[in-house]
Amino acid sequence: MARHGKHRRWWVALLIVLLIGIALGYLLWSRLLREEPLHYEAELDNFKYGSIGTEAEGLRVPFWIWLVMPRIFPEYLPGPGGYVSLGFAWEEGHELPIGLTKKVIGQPLVGINCALCHTATVRTDKYAKPEIYVTGPAHQFDTQGYFRFLFASASDPRFNADNILAAIAPNYDMGFIDRMLYRYILIPQTRKGLLEFQQEMSWMDDRPEWGRGRIDPFNPAKFRYLGIPVDDTIGNADNMSVWNMGPKVQNGYHYHWDGLLDGPLQEVVLSSALGDSVTPDTLPLDNLERIQSFLMNAPVPPYPFDVDEELASAGAQVFLNNCADCHAIGGSRTGSVIPIEEVGTDRHRMDSWTEASVTAYNSYADEYSWSFSHFQKNEGYNATLLDGIWLRGPYLHNGSVPSLTDLLEPPQSRPQVFWRGYDVYDQERIGFVTQGEDAERYGWRLDVSVPGNSNSGHLYGTGLTPEEKRSLVEYLKTL
């Protein structure tokens, strides 16, 4: 009898432990791992706020930490205004800027998506609120600044549970359990993750700054996951517009500044997502497919200011004679790579992409249902279509020439120093305002003598008469 009772007690105890274990397991799973689908009905919203899988690792930051970071560490931002000071395109009434996503994996996590680098803002004057052009180049956004803000904050001893929870407390009551999870798991883990990412990106610290509107697009891929030893190349290049991909795909044009890909658009989209720190195992293929079809027909925004139609039609002829062969649909060289000897622009971006990188990327995803085969090494730069060129300033692949008017001048007459990233539009010169007190306050100083910033080359049109140049610029507004 007694033995029997003792056995039963053991069983009961075991059962209780088991039940507690299951409850605890469920709790941890639901608060740390349980994934809630994030779905946006509209294609545009999906592009702006939809997930491409970056919340799973790398740059992920739990929402509540992300929310209070600029309030705890404002000194690591370029100026007042919280995240806005980095040039995020942020729609009124939205909890997050365009290009950041909020996906629940146990907790709401903030990730990035394509729109971060592919959304432009334009203002008519310094007091106006920005017009937002989704799929335009984020000429105003400081990607490296965002990374460095996250890294500097995570490196700061004040990035600890006491400070962060104290900053969250007046804003949101997350409850005891989540508070404990933040204290003992999420805050330390976020710090660790950011510091690891910082380590992986440390190569960028001893080369020239990217600056607003530019990134080094392929060195992160090379050094972080393609297994290329860190070299000393500089890949700094403008964010590109990604609208209107249809004609580029249909005509078999090259993609990227140096044309390092051609063929299926999927290779561009998937490799870009990987570049944004998504791992091959967690690529959300369906949603990336959705984004890809959205980009095929994403509209080119018309020039929003006045156009002198008469002057523009005179310019159309100048364009046809001087530019169309490389830059218009049907041009014999449009979408092809123009040899560096001919175009003569800064060669750093081109040199940053190497044969070894090509080999590595083309075999990178061999075990997956998708893979890469079109990466290539070119010795020149891609002659891109000029759709929406008014919104793609500063010009040349490294954004070293502030306006279209300047681009039609020979290099020695182009500005040697200017400030880029200020989003007030220059309707005279066609580009953004790059000089003056406000441009200096909000913009990033580009000096063409810094490696990677040369404004040389692309001499086409520099020999036109002033009248021809004026009419050509007028016509370019209409593209």
Next chain:
Amino acid sequence: MNDATVRGTRSDRPRHGRRRWVLIAVAVVLVLFGAYLARRFTRDSPVVYDNIVEHYKYGSLGSEAFSPPYWVWKALPVMFPEYLPGEGYQSLGFVYEEGKDLPIGFSRRRLNGLDGLGLNCAFCHTGTVRDTPESAPRIYVGMPAHQFDIQGYFKFLFDAALDQRFTPDQMIPVMESLGADFDPIDRAFYRYVVINQVRLGLLQARDRLSAIIVNDEVPPWGLGRVDTFNPYKALQLNYPMHEVPVDELIGPADYPQIWNQAPREGLYLHWDGNNNSVDERNLGAALGTGATPTSLDYASLDRIDTWLREFPPPEYPYDIDRSLAAEGEPIYQTLCADCHDFDGSRIGTTIPLDTIGTDPYRLHNYTYDLTVNQATLYAGMPWRFTHWRKSDGYACQALDGIWARAPYLHNGSVPTLRDLLEPPENRPAVFYRGYDLYDRENVGFVSDVPEANGREFFRMERTVPGNDNGGHLYGTDLSPEKKAALIEYMKTL
């Protein structure tokens, strides 16, 4: 314990038994004391007012953590009278009612183990009107606090916090002499925690606000005005304010009235029309009192919100020439109603700055970056802000109770309605604001008296940035007779 008992010999037992009982008794006392302390320090009980007007005047919004607690607040003017413009808090334009301990706009709430003191809506939205220089002021709730010096209040608190005498040793005796009946726990709490924490909190607030409030490059707000939105940048969002361009730190605006909210739903509110939701406007203003999304007493705010929706504007308290007013009505209908009547086509919309031509600073200091940052306030709650917008001008306001809303224009740069109907060059270049003596002739407050009843008023100069009295030229070319009729009619609104 068990082991000891088992191992003990028979003769040891009674002694051990006694010890056990003593230990149990000690444990029970400790547990009870712990429970008492827990109760004492976690109790959250506001002073509640059943009467809604009393609630508006003295009820708690949950903003207590931001203000010095009751006894500290009481001790400050006794310890630091030199930092006030005159005698007591009254000298800042606080409105005291007969027989009341606190001025209107202050609430009490037992919180975190002490008597907390908070601010509420009435703090900035209660005005006074005096019929003659000698008469006592009449109190109008919901009216702009045109007589109130909020900047002076903050400066007073900050100056006190900077003073070396702000210490437990010096303050506790003052609090007790004023009637604080502290028990030993209170005394220890104030001595070792509260007073130092309050001082630290004030110094931190000063640090964040100093670029706006204690900055020689930023003109003073003066009586009845506040820089509404820069404090959000400093306090809620912790912008590095010393990096904000000086122009953006300027933008004083008059307090608005807050009666009659129901017909305002959906209209663009605030001077620059930056939000068209009455609820969000209220939630935003509640943060301005020092409440936070987690401390705000939503039920309390809701009571005020419901009441204000129907609370009528006060009637003009003096004689109106009814026949003259009747002549003025068609002039108003033709000239003003389209923008200023609840039925007007442009009511609650913004008129672009180039068109309206009034002072630009207030418009520009509500910046786009603030707009989108505000969308992160109340995150995680169903009422997270979604309606803030950056506008390009100033909003057309309804003119209910306009007689009580002087001085006029958003920056209070024009003392009376009569002056407002003059072209800018004829409007007073310099006047004094903050005196509550009513000017029945010109409709507004008497504005040519630099001081009265021991109070100095604010010298308002139009050449100072933020004080420009230009723009809003509507009606300036009417004949003197028509102007008189229009003004008479406006008394009836």
